[in-house]
Amino acid sequence: MPPISRGFRGRRPPVDPTRVPPGQYVERDFPVLSAGPTPRVDLDRWQLSIDGAIDRAASWSWEQFRALPQETFTVDIHCVTKWTKLDTTWTGVAVDTLLAGLSPGGAFVSVWCDGGYTTNLPLADLTDGRAWVVHEYDGAPLPPEHGGPARLLVPHLYFWKSAKWVRGLTITVADEPGFWERGGYHRRGDPWREERYWSD
Ligand SMILES: Nc1nc2c(c(=O)[nH]1)N[C@H]1C(S)=C(S)[C@@H](COP(=O)(O)O)O[C@H]1N2
Ligand SMILES: [Mo]
Numbered sequence: 001m002p003p004i005s006r007g008f009r010g011r012r013p014p015v016d017p018t019r020v021p022p023g024q025y026v027e028r029d030f031p032v033l034s035a036g037p038t039p040r041v042d043l044d045r046w047q048l049s050i051d052g053a054i055d056r057a058a059s060w061s062w063e064q065f066r067a068l069p070q071e072t073f074t075v076d077i078h079c080v081t082k083w084t085k086l087d088t089t090w091t092g093v094a095v096d097t098l099l100a101g102l103s104p105g106g107a108f109v110s111v112w113c114d115g116g117y118t119t120n121l122p123l124a125d126l127t128d129g130r131a132w133v134v135h136e137y138d139g140a141p142l143p144p145e146h147g148g149p150a151r152l153l154v155p156h157l158y159f160w161k162s163a164k165w166v167r168g169l170t171i172t173v174a175d176e177p178g179f180w181e182r183g184g185y186h187r188r189g190d191p192w193r194e195e196r197y198w199s200d
Helices: 062-067 095-099
Strands: 047-052 058-061 071-078 083-094 108-113 118-122 132-137 151-153 166-172
Touching: 047 095, 058 062, 062 132, 071 132, 083 095, 095 132
Parallel strands: 047 166
Antiparallel strands: 047 058, 071 083, 083 132, 108 118, 108 166, 132 151
């Protein structure tokens, strides 16, 4: 008997509705949403930094970053433009690992990137195993259009918080709106509460 019967690949298991936040639909492809061109990144000069309101700043070269403890995990992602993609698999370093031994002196983070994109989040949304800086998608190096060499991944918030081409996390005392947040998007962006706009 053949291992895969005819037509099997065309059939899709039904979607578990409890995994799809309100107002979202399930997308099978992986759309690219970028506010500008994909930046070119020289890995020899790439650095990831944590700075701002923190007793001691930290930075990692690409080699140092790749030598940190790595995690591979599968999560669902939710874009504010209403697509949800289930079971996406990533590899990278937990933000907890980056923050280990550092003492942030503020409760917020401004994330900055090659290309100039920024986004803001409560620090609490980046800790307790809920956020990573990832460099692999589906077992392969993260494609540039999806944020390679490395992007932030915060799957429990709308995907605009998952900054592509991430280069730094600046700890701030006050919540400082980033690129889309200045344009009216929510300061936190919880898809289960439909926190789409600043006024939600
Ligand atoms: N640097 C950067 N990060 C970004 C964006 C961007 O324009 N620039 N777009 C955001 C938005 S709105 C979404 S939905 C996701 C899209 O990620 P994708 O292109 O991998 O699907 O990246 C987020 N991170
Ligand atoms: Mo988005």
